[in-house]
Amino acid sequence: MWNHVTTRIMGLFEIYLATEVYFYFPITKDGFRLDTVVIGKNGILERFVDNEQLQALEKIVKTTNMIPLLREFEKYERSIEFIFEKNPIDTREEFMAIFRRLWVNEITSFFIGQYTTDQETIDIISGLRGTKNAQHIAISDFVPKLFKQISESTGIDIDLLNSALPDEIISLKLNLETLKIRRELYVLQTIGQTLSLLVGEEAKKFAVEFTSKMDTSVDQSITEFKGNPAFIGEATGKVVLVRHDNDTENVMEGDILVSPMTRTSFLPAMQLAAAFVTDEGGITCHAAIMAREMKKPCVVGTKIASKVLKNGDLVHVDAKKGIIIKLQ
Numbered sequence: 604m605w606n607h608v609t610t611r612i613m614g615l616f617e618i619y620l621a622t623e624v625y626f627y628f629p630i631t632k633d634g635f636r637l638d639t640v641v642i643g644k645n646g647i648l649e650r651f652v653d654n655e656q657l658q659a660l661e662k663i664v665k666t667t668n669m670i671p672l673l674r675e676f677e678k679y680e681r682s683i684e685f686i687f688e689k690n691p692i693d694t695r696e697e698f699m700a701i702f703r704r705l706w707v708n709e710i711t712s713f714f715i716g717q718y719t720t721d722q723e724t725i726d727i728i729s730g731l732r733g734t735k736n737a738q739h740i741a742i743s744d745f746v747p748k749l750f751k752q753i754s755e756s757t758g759i760d761i762d763l764l765n766s767a768l769p770d771e772i773i774s775l776k777l778n779l780e781t782l783k784i785r786r787e788l789y790v791l792q793t794i795g796q797t798l799s800l801l802v803g804e805e806a807k808k809f810a811v812e813f814t815s816k817m818d819t820s821v822d823q824s825i826t827e828f829k830g831n832p833a834f835i836g837e838a839t840g841k842v843v844l845v846r847h848d849n850d851t852e853n854v855m856e857g858d859i860l861v862s863p864m865t866r867t868s869f870l871p872a873m874q875l876a877a878a879f880v881t882d883e884g885g886i887t888c889h890a891a892i893m894a895r896e897m898k899k900p901c902v903v904g905t906k907i908a909s910k911v912l913k914n915g916d917l918v919h920v921d922a923k924k925g926i927i928i929k930l931q
Contacts, residue, residue, distance in 0.1 A: 605640065605651040607817070609883055610863035612647055612847050614765025615785055616772065617742070619800075620703055624710040625652075625793045629672060630663055637714075641791040642810050646765070646847060651813075664718040673715070673727040676708040680737040687740050691749035692756075695773045698745065703769070705738045716887030728887040733896065734870070743867045753777075762786070768800075821910040826929040828905055830880070832922045833891035836900030838878035839930070842916040844909055845869060859918055861908050865890040873897065878920040880908045880927055902927060 611618070618641055628635040637660060638653040683701050686694065708731060716728045730736065749772070750764045759777055766785040771777055781802075790801040790809045801809055840859040845851055851872035854860055860876035862869070864883045873879060873893055877900070881890045884903040894901030900922035902908075908927065912918065917930040 604654040605813075605817075606654040606657050607649065607651050608657075609650040610647065611650065612866060612868075613643075614646060615643060615789055615791070616765050616767055616769065617746075618643065618648055618650075618791065619768055620706045621710050622791055622793055623703065623798065624707050626796065626798070627707075628660075628711055628714070629707065630660070630667070630669070630711060630715070635660060635663065636795075637793075638795070639793050640813065642813065643785075643789045643791070644810075645787065646762075660714060661718045664715050669715050669719065669724055670721075670727065673712065673724065673731065676712065676731055677727065679704065679708065680731070683737060687737075687745050691745055692752040695749065698741075698749070699769050699773055702741055702746075705741060709738045712887070717885050719887075725887055729892050729895065732887060732889065733892050734867075739867055743870075821907050823911060825907065825911045828907055828911070828927055829925050830902040830905035830908070830927070831885065832925040833879075833884075833886060833888075833901040833903045834894035834899060835923045836878070836898075837919070837921050837923065838900045839917070839919045840877045842912045842914060842918055843872075843876075844912070844914050845872060846909070853914070859920060861912050862890075863909050864888065865893065873899075878902075878922065880905060880912075880918075880920060882906055882909050 622639060622641060625637045625639050628637060637656050640651045642649050686698055686701055691698065712728045712731050719725060750761045753764060754761045757777060759779060763782040763786060766782045767777055784802050788806045788810065790806045792799050838859065840857050842861050843854045843858045845854065845860055845862045848868045851869055854872035854875050856875045857877045859878050859880060860872060861880045864881050865873065865879065866889060879890045879894055879899065879901040881903045882905055884890055888903055890901055891903050900920050902920060902922050902925050905927065919928045919930055
């Protein structure tokens with residue numbers, strides 16, 4: 604049985620690095636395997652994990668002191684700040700090794716944050732996943748600079764470079780047609796000890812069979828629903844759905860930003876929005892952390908917000924109670 608854990612606006616380059624982590628979660632002494640399936644289509648991906656393994660992971664997190672591990676993550680981040688001062692194109696191999704390690708920290712922290720209730724643990728994870736951490740700098744600053752330099756030297760569009768594999772970025776052995784096919788659709792799996800990438804007809808067949816087993820129906824008549832308060836407050840405004848980076852241009856001051864899950868590239872829009880509402884996430888997700896930094900009302904983990912709300916809907920967000928009410 605598969606559990607849907609995240610919807611992301613993310614290219615194959617990043618999710619490949621993130622998926623490698625599932626082989627060796629450092630949550631236990633011997634690691635922890637979490638089988639996963641990622642279906643990516645035109646820059647938007649859905650990630651599923653094995654439900655029984657996820658429940659076992661939850662039990663470990665709730666019964667283990669994770670603070671020493673998270674402190675090690677903090678220590679590592681402080682040790683690699685120098686890399687971001689270097690020229691991206693000249694440090695591809697060095698950077699990729701560091702970026703891979705940062706993804707270990709990021710994904711491990713993400714899952715710990717889903718289940719922890721300890722305030723000290725939550726505070727450490729919030730710092731690790733905030734705007735000043737190394738992962739944020741790598742994604743929002745270093746990778747865009749690197750891709751810009753590669754694009755200028757190869758003539759390949761930056762958007763397509765997001766469909767390259769990490770080792771292809773290191774070697775610069777990039778095939779334009781291959782990148783286009785991956786951009787359209789791919790399936791990335793970690794099952795047992797095997798990491799596999801499907802594209803083309805093979806990916807289409809797998810995606811149809813896999814998603815046909817998932818119940819994604821939502822009652823469109825719903826006018827009130829709940830989530831988890833991430834930062835208290837209230838706001839009323841017009842809904843703007845943000846699923847892709849291009850959607851951020853539609854957000855105006857005072858709007859309610861609604862998304863499956865926010866990411867670093869949404870920050871300019873989040874600064875304008877009056878409140879954030881997401882389908883996914885917990886108290887240490889990106890939207891929750893940004894809401895606390897910006898002191899804006901935020902409700903996460905609604906499961907259905909982006910499915911029942913439409914652009915232009917007038918809604919009231921009560922982030923004290925975690926309630927969203929559609930007014931018109």
